[in-house]
Amino acid sequence: MRIGILTGGGDVPGLNVAIKAVVLAAEEMGWDVLGIRRGWGGLLNYNPAADTHANAGLVLPLTREIVRTVDRDGGTFLHTSRTNPQKVKPKDLPEFLRSEYPLKEGKNSVDCTDHTLRVLSHLKVDALIPIGGDDTLSFAARLHKEGVKVVAIPKTMDNDVYGTDYCIGFSTAVSRSVEFIHALRTPSGSHERVLMVELFGRNSGETALVAAYLADADRALISEVPFDVQRLAPMVVADRERNSSRYAVVVVSEGARMLGGEIVESGQEDAFGHKKLGGIGQVTSEALKKLTGLEFVNQTLGYLMRAGPPDALDRMVAISFGNMAMHQLAQGSFGRMVAVQKGCYTTVPVDTAIQGKRQVDLKELYDEKEYRPKVKAVLGKPMFLY
Numbered sequence: 523m524r525i526g527i528l529t530g531g532g533d534v535p536g537l538n539v540a541i542k543a544v545v546l547a548a549e550e551m552g553w554d555v556l557g558i559r560r561g562w563g564g565l566l567n568y569n570p571a572a573d574t575h576a577n578a579g580l581v582l583p584l585t586r587e588i589v590r591t592v593d594r595d596g597g598t599f600l601h602t603s604r605t606n607p608q609k610v611k612p613k614d615l616p617e618f619l620r621s622e623y624p625l626k627e628g629k630n631s632v633d634c635t636d637h638t639l640r641v642l643s644h645l646k647v648d649a650l651i652p653i654g655g656d657d658t659l660s661f662a663a664r665l666h667k668e669g670v671k672v673v674a675i676p677k678t679m680d681n682d683v684y685g686t687d688y689c690i691g692f693s694t695a696v697s698r699s700v701e702f703i704h705a706l707r708t709p710s711g712s713h714e715r716v717l718m719v720e721l722f723g724r725n726s727g728e729t730a731l732v733a734a735y736l737a738d739a740d741r742a743l744i745s746e747v748p749f750d751v752q753r754l755a756p757m758v759v760a761d762r763e764r765n766s767s768r769y770a771v772v773v774v775s776e777g778a779r780m781l782g783g784e785i786v787e788s789g790q791e792d793a794f795g796h797k798k799l800g801g802i803g804q805v806t807s808e809a810l811k812k813l814t815g816l817e818f819v820n821q822t823l824g825y826l827m828r829a830g831p832p833d834a835l836d837r838m839v840a841i842s843f844g845n846m847a848m849h850q851l852a853q854g855s856f857g858r859m860v861a862v863q864k865g866c867y868t869t870v871p872v873d874t875a876i877q878g879k880r881q882v883d884l885k886e887l888y889d890e891k892e893y894r895p896k897v898k899a900v901l902g903k904p905m906f907l908y
Contacts, residue, residue, distance in 0.1 A: 523553045525851065526647035527584070530561030530658030531604060534677050534691025535596035535832035536840040540653055542589040543844025549586055551852060556647060557582040561654070562661055563605035566634055569618050570644040581645065596694075596831045607634045608661060635661075639668055649856065651675060651847050653690070656683050656875045659859065663873040666857040673847045674859040674872050679827055682726035682881070685874030686861035687904060690843065692729065693835040695722065695827045699733035702823055703771065710819045711767040716758055716810070720803030720822040723775035726881045729827075731888060732906070734773040735895035741770075743806070745777035746881050747890050751806065754893060755813040762816065774803050776822075800824070842867060865904035 527544055529537050541557070548555045558564040564580045582588070582600070592599050605614070609631040615623060623632040642650065649671035652662040655678035666672045676683040679695035699721055710717040719739075721730045727744025734742035740761035743749050761770035776799040779785045786801040800822060807818040832840065839862070846860040846867060858869040882888055887907060889896035897907060 523551075523648045523851070524646055525553055525555045525649050525651060525848075526558050526642065526645065527555060527600070527651045528558035528561050528564060528653070529598040529600050529602045529677075530652060530654035530661075531602060531678070532655070532828065533597040533602055534679050534828050534836075535694040535830060536690040536836035537598040537600075537653060537677060538589075538592040538595060539832060539837050539840035540675055540677075540690060540844040541584070541598070541600065542593045543841045544651060544848055545584045545589045546586060547845055547848035551848070555584040556645060557584045557600045560601045561603040561605055561658065562607050562638070562652075563603035565638040565641045566605055566607050566610065567616050568641045568645075569616070570641060572618070593837070594831060596829060604657070606657070606661060607638045608664060610634050635664060635668065638665070639670070642670060649673070649851050651851075653677050655680075655689070659683065659872065659875040663876055666872050671851070671856040672858075672872055673850045673856065674875070675843045675847055676859060676861065676875065679729055680723050680726050681728050682724075682879070683875050684878040684880045685859060685870040686863065686880075687865075688839060688862040688906065690836055690840050691828065691832075692906075693839075694830075694833045695729055696733050696736065697833050698827045698829070699729065699773075699823060700737045702821070702826060703733065703737040703739060703773065706819065706821055707769070707771065710769040710771070713817065713819070714762075714768040715817045715819045716762060716807075717769060717771045717819045718803045718807045718821070719771070719773050720776055720800070720820075720824075721773060722824070722827055724777040724799055725879055727775040727778065728882050730773050730775040730778075731882055731895055734771075735897065737771070737773070739771040739773045739894075741772045741893045742888075742895055743772065743774040743778040743802075743893055744882060744888065745775045746884060747888065747893075748779050748781045748783070749893055750781045751809045752813065754806075755810055757893065758810060759814050759816065772806075774806060776800050776802060778802050780806070780809070 545555045653675040662674045677690035679691045681692040723729050843860045859872045
């Protein structure tokens, strides 16, 4: 059997670990692994009619020797993209496909799914392991419907893929965030300012919530709950006054928004309809400064959350997910996504990822009035409280 593997969407620590686990398991089974570079973009841009040189850089046969050291680094050595073959804009369509996929009236994109199916057949890929978030896995679900043997692996720092309680990258993102929040206490305390730290989190505020909980931040503004800046202002003043070092810490999800306001985003929509998020921390600081007169230290952690190698937990999950995916293929169990539920490894149908949104359990983990983590009880809960 020949296994194709790819990584799509944003990079996270642990991707290389999962890829290596798949390759080593495949070798034991006597199977081949073909790395598809740049996510779904590798399949979209591959021209079956062209020579090998023209397609260089889009696929890479993977062996034990090639993946020997990749797990020591973060990111994905196969590279990634936010390509959606179901919705390709004319500017992103490869030259060799433009005559085959003319843009229809009233449409702003074309569906190149049948081209990706031809490429998979041309490459003699028997089964596919895509690693990604809900956007990447939405096309994996489409390919499964088209008859491709798929077993998916969920990853995202936001930990918001529906159907699993854990995604590769989450633990490292939280660990990085806690580390930098504590480091930023130094300038905040030195200048007696309020620290505003903005973290990733489009639809789910779990990363910000758990990071704030572990770093003992004063307030956490999350994607699920619009916040009233007028009510927040006196809280922040009181937090600062209560601290003998005269500073306070506020953590905010990039997808959070003020009551009656909009999510702060900019730029063009990507292939999955998302604009670039970021800026709510700065906007909130400016609003709070007008209301309180306090000075702020603003810091968007951004890519620092996904930089560097994975922590021990992400390594363990990535290895386990990679081995689980291979075991599913060996058993002939296709159309699945490996997952964690209630602290145990399991699998769910691959289209589960697109059947809902996974968000913070507000009742159990968040105080909506005080804008802070509030964990009622941990007895009987999984390690990450979900």
